[in-house]
Amino acid sequence: MDTALVVGGTRFIGRHLVTELLDHDYRVTTFTRGNHDDPFAEDDRVSHVEGDRTDPKALLDAKREADPDAVFDCVAYQPRDVDAATDVFANVDAYVYVSSGASYGAEDVPKREGATKLESCSAEEATDDSPATYGARKAAGDRIVFEAAERGVNAMAVRPPVVYGPHDYTDRMAYWVERVAEHDEIVVPGDGTNLWQRVYVEDVARGLRLVAEEGTPGEAYNVGDRNAVTLDRMLDLIADALGTTVEREYTSPRELSIVDLDPSDFPLYREHPHLLDTTKVAELGYESTPLAEAMERTVDAHREHDRTAADDAPDRETEERLLDVLGTV
Structure with missing residues (x-):
């Protein structure tokens, strides 16, 4: 892989992901609404497409512009966003959805991919945007990734716990x-x-790249401080x-x-x-x-x-x- 599209890419996780990809010789395109300063505006290794990721046509335009091998979806907050993306990017080498440790619906210690049950998500919760439904919406996105993989899409999910590091706007x-x-x-x-458990933001970026390069479609991977x-x-x-x-x-x-x-x-x-079990991503x-x-x-x-x-x-x-x-x- 040598070309990547980052949906998001100017604020926190996406910003560090772009740097990680550049450090590994990717050609990168970011896709954002343009509401925030672009730290890569003067970097000729990074192209930018402006648009609304909730608009499938805008996603398709970004795909055509970037022609990516790998797509990293940092700002999919509702299940319909993931559904549209797995359709638009059905033929890329890797579609990586940034999910969350909040998608787990049981207080197992540690929480394991494929073993710990996920949050349920009602139709009403799926279109909500409040913090109370965040985990449910992320879990619904995970399930869409798994279903897409079953029909041949190279889709995977990455689940970080609380992310910290430079440029963290949550404070x-x-x-x-x-x-x-x-x-x-x-x-x-x-x-x-x-x-x-927490995870340093540069490690999230590294985990995302590794999952795109080495991960298995239809799988989820926890990333966290070891x-x-x-x-x-x-x-x-x-x-x-x-x-x-x-x-x-x-x-x-x-x-x-x-x-x-x-x-x-x-x-x-x-x-x-x-606490998330990170054995699976460590194997990558x-x-x-x-x-x-x-x-x-x-x-x-x-x-x-x-x-x-x-x-x-x-x-x-x-x-x-x-x-x-x-x-x-």
Whole structure:
């Protein structure tokens, strides 16, 4: 393979994927609506087609322009998007759908491709766009990939858990980087042992390329940090990258309720362990970046670009009110 079409490609996962493909001598075309700055606008190795990926005709125009060997679908958020894409790209060497670890519908530890059941998806959920139905919609896209493969389409799915790294616009990791960098004491929901596996964005890009080159049509592949760490250990990694330390006030749901907070209000907190088995993608040659290195790059990028917490995360004033109360107990 030497030509690729990236549906998406200018913001986060797609941006790193384009770089990964260029590093492996692909000719790349990106297909976006043009709503965001294009970091590859001055790179003559990257062509761009503008259009709406929800329009099958626009997808077909992008295919004709790029004539790709491999297609990477980074922005398919509803099942009908995947259905249209597997039709338009039915004869490419590889169609790789970016799914999600959220597509799993059982709290197995770890979650395994082909063994752990997927979320169901109703007709109403399939056309929704709220976070509550995200996993269901991604799972429905997985099933469309499997069905397409049965009729001869070289379609595969990649399931990452929470993705972090430079250019992450969700600001989930940025919340904790800012807290550790700017404050001596922070509130941690629970006892710090909750486990929500993450994956460094450059590793997602590598996994996507490997699946396109070496994967089997009709299969799904988990990609994730090979060393999954607790929230507490993640804070250690952030502090090490910053060359600092931070005191932690571990809090119960009852204590958080004093200031009308819940553990789920904190970024990267999840009640049940979320761990993906990455054995299958490792058999294709996948390795993840050492955690200290990945976190150092992430922290440097977040600090350089002044990334802070998302608006829906707990604010520092509320956190300090809780710390004051707990300090009197």
